[in-house]
Amino acid sequence: MSESVKYVLDESRIPKTWYNLAADLPAPLPPVLHPGTKQPIGPQDLAPLFPMSLIMQEVSTEREIEIPGPVRDIYRQWRPSPLYRARRLEKALDTPAKIYYKYEGVSPAGSHKPNTAVAQAYYNKEAGIQRITTETGAGQWGSSLAFAGALFGIEIKVYMVRVSFNQKPYRRALMESYGATCVASPSMETQSGRAILAQREDHPGSLGIAISEAVEVAAQDPGANYALGSVLNHVLLHQTIIGLEAMEQLELAGDYPDVVVGCTGGGSNFAGIAFPFIGAGLRGGPKPRIVAVEPAACPSLTRGQYAYDFGDTAHLTPLTKMHTLGSTFTPPGFHAGGLRYHGMAPMVSHLKELGLLEAVAYHQLGCFEAGLQFARAEGILPAPEANHAVKGAIEEALKAKRDGTSPVILFNLCGHGHFDMQAYIDYFGGKLVDQDYDEAELAMALSGLPSVHV
Amino acid sequence: MSESVKYVLDESRIPKTWYNLAADLPAPLPPVLHPGTKQPIGPQDLAPLFPMSLIMQEVSTEREIEIPGPVRDIYRQWRPSPLYRARRLEKALDTPAKIYYKYEGVSPAGSHKPNTAVAQAYYNKEAGIQRITTETGAGQWGSSLAFAGALFGIEIKVYMVRVSFNQKPYRRALMESYGATCVASPSMETQSGRAILAQREDHPGSLGIAISEAVEVAAQDPGANYALGSVLNHVLLHQTIIGLEAMEQLELAGDYPDVVVGCTGGGSNFAGIAFPFIGAGLRGGPKPRIVAVEPAACPSLTRGQYAYDFGDTAHLTPLTKMHTLGSTFTPPGFHAGGLRYHGMAPMVSHLKELGLLEAVAYHQLGCFEAGLQFARAEGILPAPEANHAVKGAIEEALKAKRDGTSPVILFNLCGHGHFDMQAYIDYFGGKLVDQDYDEAELAMALSGLPSVHV
Numbered sequence: 001m002s003e004s005v006k007y008v009l010d011e012s013r014i015p016k017t018w019y020n021l022a023a024d025l026p027a028p029l030p031p032v033l034h035p036g037t038k039q040p041i042g043p044q045d046l047a048p049l050f051p052m053s054l055i056m057q058e059v060s061t062e063r064e065i066e067i068p069g070p071v072r073d074i075y076r077q078w079r080p081s082p083l084y085r086a087r088r089l090e091k092a093l094d095t096p097a098k099i100y101y102k103y104e105g106v107s108p109a110g111s112h113k114p115n116t117a118v119a120q121a122y123y124n125k126e127a128g129i130q131r132i133t134t135e136t137g138a139g140q141w142g143s144s145l146a147f148a149g150a151l152f153g154i155e156i157k158v159y160m161v162r163v164s165f166n167q168k169p170y171r172r173a174l175m176e177s178y179g180a181t182c183v184a185s186p187s188m189e190t191q192s193g194r195a196i197l198a199q200r201e202d203h204p205g206s207l208g209i210a211i212s213e214a215v216e217v218a219a220q221d222p223g224a225n226y227a228l229g230s231v232l233n234h235v236l237l238h239q240t241i242i243g244l245e246a247m248e249q250l251e252l253a254g255d256y257p258d259v260v261v262g263c264t265g266g267g268s269n270f271a272g273i274a275f276p277f278i279g280a281g282l283r284g285g286p287k288p289r290i291v292a293v294e295p296a297a298c299p300s301l302t303r304g305q306y307a308y309d310f311g312d313t314a315h316l317t318p319l320t321k322m323h324t325l326g327s328t329f330t331p332p333g334f335h336a337g338g339l340r341y342h343g344m345a346p347m348v349s350h351l352k353e354l355g356l357l358e359a360v361a362y363h364q365l366g367c368f369e370a371g372l373q374f375a376r377a378e379g380i381l382p383a384p385e386a387n388h389a390v391k392g393a394i395e396e397a398l399k400a401k402r403d404g405t406s407p408v409i410l411f412n413l414c415g416h417g418h419f420d421m422q423a424y425i426d427y428f429g430g431k432l433v434d435q436d437y438d439e440a441e442l443a444m445a446l447s448g449l450p451s452v453h454v
Numbered sequence: 455m456s457e458s459v460k461y462v463l464d465e466s467r468i469p470k471t472w473y474n475l476a477a478d479l480p481a482p483l484p485p486v487l488h489p490g491t492k493q494p495i496g497p498q499d500l501a502p503l504f505p506m507s508l509i510m511q512e513v514s515t516e517r518e519i520e521i522p523g524p525v526r527d528i529y530r531q532w533r534p535s536p537l538y539r540a541r542r543l544e545k546a547l548d549t550p551a552k553i554y555y556k557y558e559g560v561s562p563a564g565s566h567k568p569n570t571a572v573a574q575a576y577y578n579k580e581a582g583i584q585r586i587t588t589e590t591g592a593g594q595w596g597s598s599l600a601f602a603g604a605l606f607g608i609e610i611k612v613y614m615v616r617v618s619f620n621q622k623p624y625r626r627a628l629m630e631s632y633g634a635t636c637v638a639s640p641s642m643e644t645q646s647g648r649a650i651l652a653q654r655e656d657h658p659g660s661l662g663i664a665i666s667e668a669v670e671v672a673a674q675d676p677g678a679n680y681a682l683g684s685v686l687n688h689v690l691l692h693q694t695i696i697g698l699e700a701m702e703q704l705e706l707a708g709d710y711p712d713v714v715v716g717c718t719g720g721g722s723n724f725a726g727i728a729f730p731f732i733g734a735g736l737r738g739g740p741k742p743r744i745v746a747v748e749p750a751a752c753p754s755l756t757r758g759q760y761a762y763d764f765g766d767t768a769h770l771t772p773l774t775k776m777h778t779l780g781s782t783f784t785p786p787g788f789h790a791g792g793l794r795y796h797g798m799a800p801m802v803s804h805l806k807e808l809g810l811l812e813a814v815a816y817h818q819l820g821c822f823e824a825g826l827q828f829a830r831a832e833g834i835l836p837a838p839e840a841n842h843a844v845k846g847a848i849e850e851a852l853k854a855k856r857d858g859t860s861p862v863i864l865f866n867l868c869g870h871g872h873f874d875m876q877a878y879i880d881y882f883g884g885k886l887v888d889q890d891y892d893e894a895e896l897a898m899a900l901s902g903l904p905s906v907h908v
Contacts, residue, residue, distance in 0.1 A: 006530050011462055076460050077538070077833065084531070088605070106560060108833040110872065150830045151542070170875035177826060177835050177871075177878055372631060376604045379531065379562040381631050417631075418564065418872040421624035424631055 005087060007249040009080035015248075016067055019240040021275040021347065022233065023063035024282040029233075029350050030321040033308060038452055041318055048219045049226040051127035054120065057234040063279075065237060067119075074118045074151060078107045079241070083249035089377040090397070097400035098255065099393055100410045102246045102273060105380065109174075111415030112269045113144030113229055116238035120227045121148035131155045131224035133217045135185065135210030138164055138337025139171025140383070140415060141229030146180035156180035159187065159213040162205035164337055171419055185210040192216050192314040207341050208327050212314030219316075230266025231311065231345045239272025242412060247276055250410070257288045258407035259396050263388035263414065264292040264301060264359070265338045267345030273412035278356055288410075290357040292348065293392035295367075297435050298331035300324060300344040301352055301359035303442070308452040309343060319452060322349040325437075326445025332435035334364045335423035336384040342445070360392065363434035367391045368427045371417070383415040384423050459541060461703040463534035469702075470521055473694040475729040475801065476687065477517035478736040483687075483804050484775040487762060492906055495772055502673045503680040505581035508574065511688040517733075519691060521573075528572045528605060532561045533695070537703035543831040549851040550860035552709065555867045556700045556727060557834065563628075565837065565869030566723045567598030567683055570692035574681045575602035585609040585678035587671045589639065589664030592618055592791025593625025594837070594869060595683030600634035610634035613641065613667045616659035618791055625873055639664040646670050646768040661795050662781050666768030673770075684720025685765065685776075685799045693726025696866060701730055704864070711742045712861035713850050717842035717868065718746040718755060718813070719792045721799030727866035732810055742864075744811040746802065747846035749821075751889050752785035754778060754798040755806055755813035757896070762906040763797060773904060776803040779891075780899025786889035788818045789877035790838040796899070814846065817888035821845045822881045825871070837869040838877050 022029065031040035043055045050058075057065060067075070086099040104112035124132055132154055136142030142158035149156035158175055165172060165184040172182045185205045186193035192212035196203050203209075211228070218226035228235060243260075250256060260277050262270030274290050281287035294301050304323040311317035313327055323344040325331075331340045344352075351357045364384070371387035373394070374380070382390055393411040400407050417424065426432050476483070485494035497509045504512075511519060521529070540553040558566035578586055586608055590596030596612035603610035612629055619626060619638040626636045639659045640647035646666035650657050657663075665682070672680035682689060697714075704710060714731050716724030728744050735741035748755050758777040765771035767781055777798040779785075785794045798806075805811045818838070825841035827848070828834070836844055847865040854861050871878065880886050 006465070008462075008465055010464075011460070074833075077536075082531075108835075147833050151833055169879060170872075173875040173879045173882065174835060174872070176882060177829050178833075179830050375631050376633050379528075379601050379605055379632075381562075381628065418624075418628070421627040421873075425623060425627045428627065428630060 005085040007083040007252050009245060009248055011076055011080070013248055014072060014075060014079055015241055015244040017064035018067055018237045019244055019276045019279060020060055020063055020065055020237055021279050022061045024279045026282065026354060029346055033319040033452060035310065035315055035318055038319065049215065051123045051129065051225060053123045053126065054234050057237055058232060068122055071119050071122050075241070080245045081106050083246055085253065086378055089374060092373065092377045093394065093397050093401070095397040095401045096406040097397040098406065098408045099397055100250065100408065101413045102242055103380065103413045104242060104269070105413065105416035109140065109144040109147050110418060111140045111144065111383065112239060112242060112272060113141050114147055115241055115272065116229065116235045116268065117144040117148035119238045121145070121152045121154055124225050125152045125154060129154065129223065129225045131157065131221065132227050133157045133159070133214040133224060134227045134229065135159045135207060135214045137161050137207050137340055139168050139175070140338055142182065143171055143174045143178070145227055145229070146175040146178035149180060150178040158182045159185035159210040161185055161207060161210050162203065163333065185213050187213060189213070190216045206313060206330055208313035211312035212316050215312065215316045230268040231343065233347055235268050236271035236275065236345055236347055239268045240275050242272035243274060243276035246273060246410060255408045256286055257410035259289045259291060259409045261291045261293060261389050261392040261396065261409065261411035263339065263385055264294045264344065264348065265385060266341050267348035269412055269414035271345060271348060273410070278351065291392055291396070292357055292359045293388040294359060294361050295334060295336055295339045295388060296361040296363045297334045297437050298325065298340050299361040300342065302361045304344065305446055305449065306349060306353055307449050309449055311343060319450060320346045322346045323352065325442055326448055328448055329442060329445035331437055334435055335426065335432065336364065336388065338385040339388065362388060362391050365432060365434050368432065370394050380413065381417040382413055383417045384420050386414045389413065459539040461537040461706050463699060463702055465530055467702055468526060468529060468533050469695055469698040471518035472521055472691045473698055473730045473733060474514055474517055474519055474691055475733050476515045478733045480736065480808060483800055487773040487906060489764065489769055489772055492773065503669065505577045505583065505679060507577045507580065508688050511691055512686060522576055525573050525576050529695070534699045535560050537700055539707065540832055543828060546827065546831045547848065547851050547855070549855045551851040551854040552860065552862045553847055553851055554704065554862065554864045556696055557867045558696060558723070559834065559867065559870035563594065563598040563601050564872060565594045565598065566693060566696060566726060567595050568601055569695055569726065570683065570689045570722065571598040571602035573692045575599070575606040575608055578679050579606045579608060583608065583677065583679045585611065585675065586681050587611045587613070587668040587678060588681045588683065589613045589661060589668045591615050591661050591794055593622050593629070594792055596636065597625055597628045597632070599681055599683070600629040600632035603634060604632040612636045613639035613664040615639055615661060615664050616657065617787065639667050641667060643667070644670045660767060660784055662767035665766035666770050669766065669770045684722040685797065687801055689722050690725035690729065690799055690801055693722045694729050696726035697728060697730035700727060700864060709862045710740055711864035713743045713745060713863045715745045715747060715843050715846040715850065715863065715865035717793065717839055718748045718798065718802065719839060720795050721802035723866055723868035725799060725802060727864070732805065745846055745850070746811055746813045747842040748813060748815050749788060749790055749793045749842060750815040750817045751788045751891050752779065752794050753815040754796065756815045758798065759900055759903065760803060760807055761903050763903055765797060773906060774800045776800045777806065779896055780902055782902055783896060783899035785891055788889055789880065789886065790818065790842065792839040793842065816842060816845050819886060819888050822886065824848050834867065835871040836867055837871045838874050840868045843867065
């Protein structure tokens, strides 16, 4: 049996800085606009929601941003995360490709999300903030922020998309175990929530609505800030520790990727694995192919419009230019809740426009099949979101077999599936189907994009 | 904020041998007896169930037993597991004690069980075995053997205690994700199962019954063997990698434990952390206090009888001398399924008789409270079984505070609680109570102990 191999890094080699891709972009990001005036905003416009340290990271063009000591101390609990050579999977696929995967499921919350949750909690604590509000879909982000809040003594309030709140009581219980409060969204606690419920009493909720509620509460409470688990530049920045570590670990293995694969919902785990490699390419190094894998039922990168749009449903957030399906778009209820967002991180969208990444969309059944093949070969059961990256990597490996090439494939396994067993039960029971979004709904959502002339 | 500290070991320092406490025992274990003749059995008597390599480990008195290369290759996927200094918990308790914990939840199945599952699958594969049957309670063992079976290409069939089969569909789904078959026990597939169901159609099952079913099937199928997840000497042997690593990690930390704490169900995770330290003491080294923590509702060490008994309900297994509540004893349905076994590992029982360990029993509410305090301080949510060890360690730390001493406490955090969220939901909802076993039932179970004169 050819064994899969783990590449560890000495703790002393945990990166001391995050990597900021903005420093190396060939063209700057389009400006962020005020939702009312539609004019570019300044740092002060974001001050009701975020500490100034995070706002400055959001707009920074410095290449390396120091990871504060206390954040590194906590990272050390599970970092450096392992990088594996998936030899058993290679053998099962009978592929000449080399497959490496970085595994973020070793964090206490089981996903990559604590990388930014810990950083955001730290900066908020430094700024004297006592409470943070946030939204969560499947619950990976909410439980990660709850974890970070417990460590820093910050109260966490999570608005959880109602359909997930009802379907995923275990994620909610994990948040409560860490001492956080979890509320089904839309709720009666906010104006945004009440407005939605007035229209439809049994509204299942959406990430866009939950963001509106969390933002509304934070904006009105001087002791509270808001935190977002993906999309924003500073969130993507914090996740680059994934790719930076992977780079060092691949060096130990004596390899460099020809293809880097990540799944994309809001874009943060993808950015985490990919940005350091994209940046190295932009600075004259090798240029691996970069592949973003998204769900066919919520295909912002492959079917969305590159346009200014709101991040939330109630239109409280600033306008950012991104690939969007429209802020009112509601994707079908497939099982990768972390990928059910109408927009894409502006920086990831920008890279797509610059031709620096490829995007591909897969339906869920093929992703579950790929995830189970991976589990039986490598022993780790991926989260449904991560199955999209597994599927992308397997497709690359099978293509290599057809083409007779032997590329080095690197993908990010962003979380384990231990909280997603119902999805696997539904898959085994034949209850899952490959759903497509509604074309008419997409057209309507896109027709509602705000008109902006910058 | 004083940070909790992780002690890692270079992969090259994963132990190359397991430690066999039998080599250092001041008195040998009482013999194992044939269930029919009640005479001591020989290796051949066990051959229908186990490969000869494991049988020889069962009776070996060699101190160091080599870990085969392919087993070490798989261990490397998650080993060495981290040892943490729980500084944040120390601070929360305001204790002068130093608290260290070894964390086995980093394995792909989320507990210590793969340490022996991988070894047992390897030896069975070497012996040409195609199928392994086993039992499981809460499902940690079953899913670990399913994981190991997937890696070695062995079919795994798991008889899962019916009440858990119904209550814990997610553990079952994890086994199925790894390709294993999972059957509710008692089942109609075996004579043992049918006999029980004839008496009571809706029997909730027990570990003892599930063992009977798995043993019966393996004994009748020449291509199949049986595997047990705890209790037996060779299982405890494989778990000693936990304590051996901890010893090296504590050396890095410059400490040696004054107290070693583990939770006990069948005894394997406890043996894993404790045996290397007990052995070092027996060979003239320091003698830490060794504390076994068991559930008050299933208190084999503190309330059981030290006597010959069967390991299963249908009395198919050999007789071993152990602390037992009687093989027909059914504990109340508390939430640490992995600790609901009527017997205790013969070697752990023997140590208790020799005065080499202390045993203490706690009710579940206090254990959940301890587990949540731990989670909010250290960021890891323990399994309900592991909460017993946390409770034991916290009690030691609070005692140190009262006494004004500063002992070094080491405990084993044998698994995470991500599959046990329903237990936490029940706890939060006030649905859990501290159940006691039925004294009359215990008396009846004990009165049925087989009469043996050795």
